[in-house]
Amino acid sequence: MRNAFSHRLRPSDVARVASVGLRNRRMRAALSALGISIGVAAMVAVLGLSASSQAGLLAEIDRLGTNLLTVSKGTTVTGETAELPKQAPGMISRIDAVTAVESTGATGAKVYRNPFIPAVNSNGLTVKATSLNLPASVSTSLERGQFLNKATESRPVAVLGATAARRLGIDRIFTGQRILVSGQWFYVVGILKPAALAPEVDDSVLIGYPAAEKYLRYNGNPSTIYVRSDTEKVNDVHAMLAATANPEGPSQVTVSRPSAALVARAAAKSALNGLFLGLGAVALLVGGIGVANTMVISVLERRSEIGLRRALGATKQHVRTQFLAEAVLLSSLGGVVGVLLGALATAIYATVKDWEIVVPTLAWAGGLGAAIAIGAVAGLLPAIRAARMAPTEALRTV
Amino acid sequence: MSDNVQVADVVGIGESAHARAPEPLLQLQDVRKVYPGVTPVIALRGVDFTIHRGELVAIVGPSGSGKSTLLHMMGTLDRPTEGSVRLVGSDVAKMSDRELAKLRATRIGFVFQQFFLSEYETALENVADGLLYSGVNRRTRRALAAEALDKVGLAHRMDHRPPQLSGGERQRVAIARALNGNPDIVLADEPTGNLDSNAAATIFALLKKLHREGATIIVITHDRGLAARLPRRIDVLDGRIVADVTQGATGTVDPELTVDWARDTKEQA
Ligand SMILES: Nc1ncnc2c1ncn2[C@@H]1O[C@H](COP(=O)(O)OP(=O)(O)O)[C@@H](O)[C@H]1O
Ligand SMILES: [Mg+2]
Numbered sequence: 001m002r003n004a005f006s007h008r009l010r011p012s013d014v015a016r017v018a019s020v021g022l023r024n025r026r027m028r029a030a031l032s033a034l035g036i037s038i039g040v041a042a043m044v045a046v047l048g049l050s051a052s053s054q055a056g057l058l059a060e061i062d063r064l065g066t067n068l069l070t071v072s073k074g075t076t077v078t079g080e081t082a083e084l085p086k087q088a089p090g091m092i093s094r095i096d097a098v099t100a101v102e103s104t105g106a107t108g109a110k111v112y113r114n115p116f117i118p119a120v121n122s123n124g125l126t127v128k129a130t131s132l133n134l135p136a137s138v139s140t141s142l143e144r145g146q147f148l149n150k151a152t153e154s155r156p157v158a159v160l161g162a163t164a165a166r167r168l169g170i171d172r173i174f175t176g177q178r179i180l181v182s183g184q185w186f187y188v189v190g191i192l193k194p195a196a197l198a199p200e201v202d203d204s205v206l207i208g209y210p211a212a213e214k215y216l217r218y219n220g221n222p223s224t225i226y227v228r229s230d231t232e233k234v235n236d237v238h239a240m241l242a243a244t245a246n247p248e249g250p251s252q253v254t255v256s257r258p259s260a261a262l263v264a265r266a267a268a269k270s271a272l273n274g275l276f277l278g279l280g281a282v283a284l285l286v287g288g289i290g291v292a293n294t295m296v297i298s299v300l301e302r303r304s305e306i307g308l309r310r311a312l313g314a315t316k317q318h319v320r321t322q323f324l325a326e327a328v329l330l331s332s333l334g335g336v337v338g339v340l341l342g343a344l345a346t347a348i349y350a351t352v353k354d355w356e357i358v359v360p361t362l363a364w365a366g367g368l369g370a371a372i373a374i375g376a377v378a379g380l381l382p383a384i385r386a387a388r389m390a391p392t393e394a395l396r397t398v
Numbered sequence: 399m400s401d402n403v404q405v406a407d408v409v410g411i412g413e414s415a416h417a418r419a420p421e422p423l424l425q426l427q428d429v430r431k432v433y434p435g436v437t438p439v440i441a442l443r444g445v446d447f448t449i450h451r452g453e454l455v456a457i458v459g460p461s462g463s464g465k466s467t468l469l470h471m472m473g474t475l476d477r478p479t480e481g482s483v484r485l486v487g488s489d490v491a492k493m494s495d496r497e498l499a500k501l502r503a504t505r506i507g508f509v510f511q512q513f514f515l516s517e518y519e520t521a522l523e524n525v526a527d528g529l530l531y532s533g534v535n536r537r538t539r540r541a542l543a544a545e546a547l548d549k550v551g552l553a554h555r556m557d558h559r560p561p562q563l564s565g566g567e568r569q570r571v572a573i574a575r576a577l578n579g580n581p582d583i584v585l586a587d588e589p590t591g592n593l594d595s596n597a598a599a600t601i602f603a604l605l606k607k608l609h610r611e612g613a614t615i616i617v618i619t620h621d622r623g624l625a626a627r628l629p630r631r632i633d634v635l636d637g638r639i640v641a642d643v644t645q646g647a648t649g650t651v652d653p654e655l656t657v658d659w660a661r662d663t664k665e666q667a
Contacts, residue, residue: 009530009531010535012536013530017530020516020518023518024516024518304512304514305514305516307514308508308510309530309531310475310499310502311473311502311508312502312508312527312530312531313499313500313501313502313503313504313530313531313532314499314503314530314531315495315499315500315531316495317496318499390476391470391476392470392476395475395510397511397512
């Protein structure tokens with residue numbers, strides 16, 4: 001037995017010895033680990049919620065489709081707005097990979113609920129001529145009523161975007177409901193749901209191209225063209241669109257991919273994340289101070305235990321390891337509880353929001369790592385103090 | 399029993415009950431200890447003696463005479479200011495802190511007046527922890543602990559926690575812990591200081607029994623009556639040894655010191 005003497009405790013013995021103080025004073029251990037738990041929970045929840053909401057947004061974008069491209073008016077070299085040629089939609093639809101082409105044309109007309117509203121009270125709404133399959137190509141549908149059709153596109157009939165309907169105070173469709181566009185009454189036949197991929201449609205009052213030409217003397221040029229194509233060939237189509245839409249001035253055409261902008265926005269971290277992460281860090285710090293405090297008291301109270309252990313043959317290193325391990329164990333327990341709480345909060349919120357539950361590795365591993373690191377730092381000084389105590393000093397009973 | 403007392407002028411002629419060849423186990427030479435401070439305290443003023451394997455020695459003296467200091471020197475818990483302490487031949491002064499810890503872990507067992515048991519652990523766990531730092535695995539520690547508890551008559555109390563035990567029983571657990579792993583020497587500092595006279599007598603009877611079984615034990619006490627019944631007695635006064643007495647007839651049965659666990663357990667009632 002003597003020959004087999006080893007000065008190192010087995011890991012299982014270190015764990016057992018480290019847990020002695022915690023097992024004996026459960027309440028105190030729980031309370032001092034609480035701060036760490038709260039800090040870690042806050043951090044894990046913030047990162048988890050942000051990742052889950054991002055996953056939710058990306059799923060939503062996927063659902064809307066990433067194969068929509070928009071072609072809109074650009075500017076000429078001299079800085080004027082360059083009109084899109086009337087035949088642009090037709091040209092674009094001849095591209096192989098293109099599956100649908102729709103367009104709108106801004107008429108510049110103003111719209112009012114009734115004639116008594118002063119003209120200066122412009123409501124920021126635009127009146128646009130539209131082709132007849134617009135809703136499907138911008139991934140929206142009708143909230144109420146119906147869209148324009150062959151019969152109504154040449155008549156004074158309008159469909160409202162979601163925002164336009166709200167601003168005009170119209171939430172239902174009934175016979176005879178009308179709005180005033182450039183002194184001409186238009187009958188409202190439908191209201192659209194919000195179009196996440198084309199928010200400009202939300203602000204619009206949509207009428208047919210023939211009606212726009214007839215009642216508003218609109219020239220019939222499209223101002224925005226919505227192009228759907230095979231998802232795998234979106235980039236190829238993207239490259240060809242400008243030249244196809246306006247062969248004479250490809251540089252005067254703006255082509256964009258709305259889903260890309262949405263993805264970028266989804267990826268952007270909310271400024272609130274930083275704030276909550278900061279609060280979590282503060283809670284962790286306070287938790288660390290709590291652990292340090294507990295360890296200092298523990299060392300003072302357990303003087304005779306330290307003396308006894310030295311008499312039983314513990315080296316300074318053994319004593320130091322014991323108290324350091326106790327601090328690390330305490331804060332990692334806090335960390336584990338914190339990770340579970342944070343993950344639970346994420347899971348509940350994501351489930352309510354119908355998002356995928358995502359707890360990034362960085363969040364839980366980072367939270368746990370931070371807890372362990374804080375425990376080590378908090379326990380270091382008390383552990384060194386315990387190890388420095390002379391055996392006789394520790395054994396002395398006052 | 400005093401008719402058999404003889405004064406041993408020459409230190410180190412301790413006779414074991416088993417007539418083993420006397421092997422010097424612990425040798426103190428001119429040990430002095432000064433506690434520094436504003437008014438330095440001279441706790442030991444030159445102490446010499448040798449303890450041989452198999453001895454049972456009482457160290458007696460009034461409070462403040464330096465007994466605990468002496469025990470700390472013998473147990474390598476502290477180093478002498480001057481003089482040398484040799485344990486199984488090696489000079490403590492030349493050993494590192496780490497080596498001393500190893501020595502304590504494997505060769506020395508301690509018993510204290512305050513027991514120093516963990517209230518939250520069973521008697522078995524407490525005794526097993528006596529070998530925690532000696533490199534023995536947990537299962538072996540527990541197996542040896544069970545044996546040690548059996549030796550002190552507490553086999554039936556293994557799963558009890560200290561608060562469920564009487565004072566005498568607690569001290570017996572502490573003695574079992576000191577014995578666990580068969581150290582070369584057991585050092586007990588006032589083991590009966592917190593016990594009533596019945597329990598104290600039981601503890602002394604136990605020490606005598608362990609001695610008969612071969613253990614080397616040094617017990618500090620200020621109870622001269624109990625000390626007088628042990629084979630050798632060292633009297634300390636004011637940091638000096640004033641008498642070192644070896645008594646014969648240690649093998650005789652002392653009716654008051656037969657091991658009677660019942661006497662100890664009665665105390666609980
Ligand atoms: N750590 C210490 N610092 C200063 N003085 C001490 C210390 N330990 C013991 N003493 C003093 O040394 C003397 C001997 O003490 P001690 O060995 O405890 O005696 P005993 O155990 O015989 O009662 C006493 O005067 C005591 O006050
Ligand atoms: Mg003392």
